[in-house]
Amino acid sequence: MSLSRIEGFRVAGISTCVPPRVVDNMEYGKDFGATEVRKVVAMAGVQYRHVVDQGVTAADLSFEAAAALLERLGWGRDSVTGLILVTQSPDYFLPSSSCMVHKWLGLSDECATFDVGLGCSGYPYGLYLAASMLRSGGHRRILMLHGETPSRFPSPDDHATTLLFGDLGSATALELSDEAAPGFFCLRTDGQGYDGLIIRGGGFRDRAPTEQRDLCLHMDGAAIFNFTIKRVPQLIHDTLQYAGLSIEDIDWYLFHQSNRFIMKHLAKKCGLPEQRVPFVLDRFGNSGGPSVALALTQGTGNEQRHSRVMLLGYGVGLSWGSAVATLDPGAVLLHDTYTGKVARS
DSSP states (O other): OEEEEEOSEEEEEEEEEEOSOEEEGGGGHHHHOHHHHHHHHHHHOOOEEEOOOTTOOHHHHHHHHHHHHHHHHTOOGGGOOEEEEEOSSOSOSSSOHHHHHHHHHTOOTTSEEEEEOOOTTHHHHHHHHHHHHHHHSSOSEEEEEEEEOGGGSSOTTOHHHHTTBOOEEEEEEEEEOTTSOOEEEEEEEOGGGGGGEEOOSSSSSSSSOSSGGGGSOEEOHHHHHHHHHHHHHHHHHHHHHHHTOOGGGOSEEEEOOOOHHHHHHHHHHHTOOGGGSOOOHHHHOBOOTTHHHHHHHHHSTTOOTTEEEEEEEEETTTEEEEEEEEEOTTOEEEEEEOOSOSOOO
16 A cells, blocks of 8 residues: 655645636526536536636646745745646646746746646645655755646536536645654555546547547546545545544545535545535536645635645546645645736746
8 A cells, every 4th residue: 555654844835726717507507408407516516617718728727826825935936946737637748737837937947847647636646746855855845736627628518527627726835844744645546447537539549539529528427436435435544544643633624626425425424524524616616636725725714724634636547545734824825816917937
């Protein structure tokens, strides 16, 4: 099992950024039928979604989140020695989107920069990579960005997925600290279910599919549901056990905002206090992996200080993971709306 304890790093801040355009799912009643839309909204819990306009990408959203966070923290651009961008919504096949964000932020050419192609589980995985880089030596400050634009994945005639997804960028700043509480990570994969969530066309296996539908998302909803309710409770149990913690020792359980029915089922099955499981997908939609960060910046109010949090990602891959981290009183939490006007280097 991939269980890790990493010491000597702190989360200095987390920033999230959503597009300004808000879609009310009930407006789709004329396309999919009002009754059917009400059923989907009631089950999934998504009333409103923030979606990008044409030409705006996950890299754009994550850049503005990162720029705002660096400004609030007062970090010099040359002090950042690592930049990770977790995304399955890249601007191009090549170059890496992180290289463009590196340029826009004006970071040093001594900054290690790379993309990670993970989706729903990407936040705890990205945090693990950033913390590991800090502890391996040679780094003092690292930015871990996680952004997705899943509203652009579904086929327009697929109401099962079209009504779910919103878009989001996030930035998490980590730095060395001998005084910080240790972090705990549990990371897992089951590639047997790789085709449960898949866009079959457009990559190099099938560059120009004969079926245009294959350029859009295919989702096996039953398989994903069964995977989630089977794997996530064990993940929470194993993480708590490895960290030597009880359910009550965690202040916030920050789930990937996947589906209201699934999240409530998981919380109940695991015996988690309902008030410690924030829900924000009703206002923002399912934005994939970065929704873990959004649950923190938008779901915990002013009570996040001195908090021990469990960060939970699960889905496409199939891949799932957790991280336990402690936010000290100085941790910065930001949330803003994308403008496209932030200066780029």
